Amino acid sequence: MTVAADLADERLVQSKGLGGALDLVWRRLRGGDLGSLPVVIGLIVICAVFYSLDPRFLSSFSLVNILAYAAPIGIISLGIVLVLLLGEIDLSVGSVSGMGAAVMAVLVVKESQSLVLGMAAGVGVGVVVGLVYALLYTKLGIPSFVFSLAGLLGFQGVLLYILGSDGTINLPPNSGLIEFARFSYLTGTAAYVAVALVVALYVAGGLWKVRQRKRADLSAPSLVTLGVKAGLLALGLGWLTWYLGVDRGWSYLFLLFAALVVGMDLMLRRTRWGRHVFAVGGNEEAARRSGVKVGRIYVSVFVLTSTLAALGGVLAAGQQTSVSQATGTTDTNLMAIAAAVIGGTSLFGGRGSAYSAMLGIIVLQAIQSGLNIVGVDSSVRFMVTGAVLLLAVAIDSIARRARSSSGRG
Amino acid sequence: MTSPDLTKTQASPASDRAGRGDPAGSGLALSLSGVGKRFGAVQALSDISMEVAAGEVVALVGDNGAGKSTLVKIIAGVYQPDAGEIRLDGKPVSIAGPRGAQNLGIATVFQDLALCDNLDVVANLFLGRERRQLGVLDEVSMEQEAWRLLRRLSAKIPSVRIPIAALSGGQRQTVAIARSLVGDPGIVILDEPTAALGVAQTAEVLALVRRLRETGLGVILVSHNMSDVLAVADRIEVLRLGRNAASFRAADVSVEQLVAAITGASERDRAERGEAPIGGTQQTKTVDAPAGETS
Ligand SMILES: Nc1ncnc2c1ncn2[C@@H]1O[C@H](COP(=O)(O)OP(=O)(O)OP(=O)(O)O)[C@@H](O)[C@H]1O
Ligand SMILES: [Mg+2]
Numbered sequence: 130m131t132v133a134a135d136l137a138d139e140r141l142v143q144s145k146g147l148g149g150a151l152d153l154v155w156r157r158l159r160g161g162d163l164g165s166l167p168v169v170i171g172l173i174v175i176c177a178v179f180y181s182l183d184p185r186f187l188s189s190f191s192l193v194n195i196l197a198y199a200a201p202i203g204i205i206s207l208g209i210v211l212v213l214l215l216g217e218i219d220l221s222v223g224s225v226s227g228m229g230a231a232v233m234a235v236l237v238v239k240e241s242q243s244l245v246l247g248m249a250a251g252v253g254v255g256v257v258v259g260l261v262y263a264l265l266y267t268k269l270g271i272p273s274f275v276f277s278l279a280g281l282l283g284f285q286g287v288l289l290y291i292l293g294s295d296g297t298i299n300l301p302p303n304s305g306l307i308e309f310a311r312f313s314y315l316t317g318t319a320a321y322v323a324v325a326l327v328v329a330l331y332v333a334g335g336l337w338k339v340r341q342r343k344r345a346d347l348s349a350p351s352l353v354t355l356g357v358k359a360g361l362l363a364l365g366l367g368w369l370t371w372y373l374g375v376d377r378g379w380s381y382l383f384l385l386f387a388a389l390v391v392g393m394d395l396m397l398r399r400t401r402w403g404r405h406v407f408a409v410g411g412n413e414e415a416a417r418r419s420g421v422k423v424g425r426i427y428v429s430v431f432v433l434t435s436t437l438a439a440l441g442g443v444l445a446a447g448q449q450t451s452v453s454q455a456t457g458t459t460d461t462n463l464m465a466i467a468a469a470v471i472g473g474t475s476l477f478g479g480r481g482s483a484y485s486a487m488l489g490i491i492v493l494q495a496i497q498s499g500l501n502i503v504g505v506d507s508s509v510r511f512m513v514t515g516a517v518l519l520l521a522v523a524i525d526s527i528a529r530r531a532r533s534s535s536g537r538g
Numbered sequence: 539m540t541s542p543d544l545t546k547t548q549a550s551p552a553s554d555r556a557g558r559g560d561p562a563g564s565g566l567a568l569s570l571s572g573v574g575k576r577f578g579a580v581q582a583l584s585d586i587s588m589e590v591a592a593g594e595v596v597a598l599v600g601d602n603g604a605g606k607s608t609l610v611k612i613i614a615g616v617y618q619p620d621a622g623e624i625r626l627d628g629k630p631v632s633i634a635g636p637r638g639a640q641n642l643g644i645a646t647v648f649q650d651l652a653l654c655d656n657l658d659v660v661a662n663l664f665l666g667r668e669r670r671q672l673g674v675l676d677e678v679s680m681e682q683e684a685w686r687l688l689r690r691l692s693a694k695i696p697s698v699r700i701p702i703a704a705l706s707g708g709q710r711q712t713v714a715i716a717r718s719l720v721g722d723p724g725i726v727i728l729d730e731p732t733a734a735l736g737v738a739q740t741a742e743v744l745a746l747v748r749r750l751r752e753t754g755l756g757v758i759l760v761s762h763n764m765s766d767v768l769a770v771a772d773r774i775e776v777l778r779l780g781r782n783a784a785s786f787r788a789a790d791v792s793v794e795q796l797v798a799a800i801t802g803a804s805e806r807d808r809a810e811r812g813e814a815p816i817g818g819t820q821q822t823k824t825v826d827a828p829a830g831e832t833s
Pocket of ligand 1: 600601
């Protein structure tokens with residue numbers, strides 16, 4: 130049998146079939162390439178603990194709520210993943226989300242503009258903020274920590290200013306935004322069809338990749354591995370659809386978040402732009418010398434981060450049906466930034482994935498919901514969240530050390 | 539749909555050279571005149587002139603801090619020169635940045651390699667000139683081409699899908715050299731390409747330099763290894779303290795003469811029309827070297 134072109138080196142550890150795939154995973158883990166494993170384990174532990182304290186924690190009702198409330202902050206956190214990939218930070222996402230929501234609310238309620246216009250303006254606020262940040266970073270060289278800290282304070286002020294004296298703006302109860310963010314769920318046959326579609330796309334993508342690589346005389350993942358993965362995906366999503374369907378089902382808001390995560394993941398891994406984001410995060414000077422337009426990468430990432438923040442804020446306003454002076458303050462900021470890190474995106478740049486936003490925010494939302502159910506004060510929640518964040522960063526740092534001693538950078 | 543598409547994508551790097559307007563595979567003639575570069579108080583280069591014809595290997599030698607890498611980076615578009623003119627095939631050009639240099643057909647292997655540790659070998663090889671199919675990265679075609687390039691260099695690399703951080707120093711250097719060959723350059727600059735390489739790989743790189751010359755490319759080779767330089771170069775340019783110190787044809791120069799030119803011992807030789815013995819002129823070095831200008 131001929132060996133595929135990429136496996137010809139005799140020092141390469143051959144790994145074939147499903148056993149080989151599992152073996153590769155094990156080697157990666159030992160080498161400090163933990164990926165999302167710590168979060169998944171953490172999530173299981175959290176579920177076990179809260180379930181033993183109060184079985185209602187894992188009820189359909191509770192899970193539907195966890196996913197629905199995770200979504201808006203998760204969208205903000207997705208932007209944080211992007212800046213972290215560049216080794217930068219944006220501390221102002223919470224304030225930007227609040228400002229975007231307030232602009233939308235003022236336009237729709239006080240100025241009686243259409244909802245579409247209000248939402249566009251709210252999200253547009255994020256675009257503008259991102260552009261200004263990118264300018265400050267690329268033209269003036271101000272560290273992102275500093276200008277985003279300024280933004281954190283400044284935009285909170287803007288929020289208070291435009292909300293004016295009343296302090297709270299209630300969105301019209303029949304607003305389409307509230308309908309979408311609060312009352313729309315996917316369940317029943319439609320949900321199962323969607324699951325089948327997702328699995329079919331996954332299998333098609335996998336088969337296409339195998340075929341392309343075989344044709345090019347390169348090693349291809351085995352069909353058994355692909356089959357097992359697809360089976361697990363179908364089972365997992367199918368079971369979740371059934372279990373969530375016992376209550377209301379998948380909230381549209383969460384599905385939007387999931388679509389954004391999957392889309393961002395594909396952008397990061399499959400497009401030139403994503404490749405360049407990783408390159409700039411890994412070694413900016415090398416990227417520049419390779420002809421990567423580093424400035425544009427920074428602009429695109431800062432703009433995307435602020436835009437996602439504003440979008441998250443607008444959706445959160447729909448979910449909460451109102452915008453108040455507390456919208457997007459410490460809590461949102463803290464959760465969004467912590468989620469990205471907890472999900473496994475490195476603070477040191479160049480390493481991470483869009484999925485870490487989803488995993489991280491589900492962990493945090495699970496903790497919040499669990500503590501609520503158990504009936505603990507929010508003071509404890511801050512302490513627990515702080516501890517989890519610290520743990521996540523510690524794991525990241527330790528894994529980094531393991532990587533440098535096992536040659537995985 | 540694969541095979542015609544593959545050939546299409548494989549041909550696409552030639553479009554990188556569209557701005558140059560000459561057929562793929564042909565070399566470029568580069569000439570520099572009066573090039574100067576200053577870093578704060580350090581005049582790293584002054585009034586440098588140099589020519590590389592298509593199909594010619596020019597070695598650039600000089601002591602540490604002589605300004606070799608600075609010159610390389612100017613040609614590669616990383617630094618902008620303060621003075622002087624660069625011509626490609628006789629036409630004055632301004633090399634606006636690294637991408638500009640690439641588009642002009644100038645490929646560079648930097649002394650510090652400039653690879654991204656977190657990306658795998660394929661990603662590094664094609665960084666800045668990724669192949670795409672319908673807007674999506676064409677990983678299969680890039681991986682195939684990666685293996686082709688690496689085999690051409692007899693590279694010993696276990697997998698092109700492991701991050702650069704997992705490679706040895708020599709393997710990284712091979713990747714950096716392979717990267718310069720992506721995209722069909724007209725002139726290749728190698729800044730100490732063999733510094734970390736094993737015996738077989740060094741021989742392979744030297745053979746590659748000869749092959750590049752045969753295909754008509756211009757090559758600039760920076761090296762501290764005089765026997766390597768004499769083995770492959772057609773001409774040797776010596777830099778000393780940021781200036782042109784000497785220029786030799788490789789055929790009629792000895793290691794001793796080169797060393798003398800590099801250290802400055804030949805300065806007086808030239809003044810005396812080469813009649814003075816090479817040994818025993820060490821004291822001229824201190825006379826020639828202006829205080830504070832050494833690196
Ligand atoms: N970015 C920079 N900023 C300030 N000074 C620099 C910079 N780069 C180079 N120099 C100075 O320019 C001079 C030439 O450096 P260069 O790196 O070109 O030397 P070199 O000939 O490549 O030496 P080596 O053989 O050690 O690689 C040195 O004095 C160095 O200190
Ligand atoms: Mg150098």
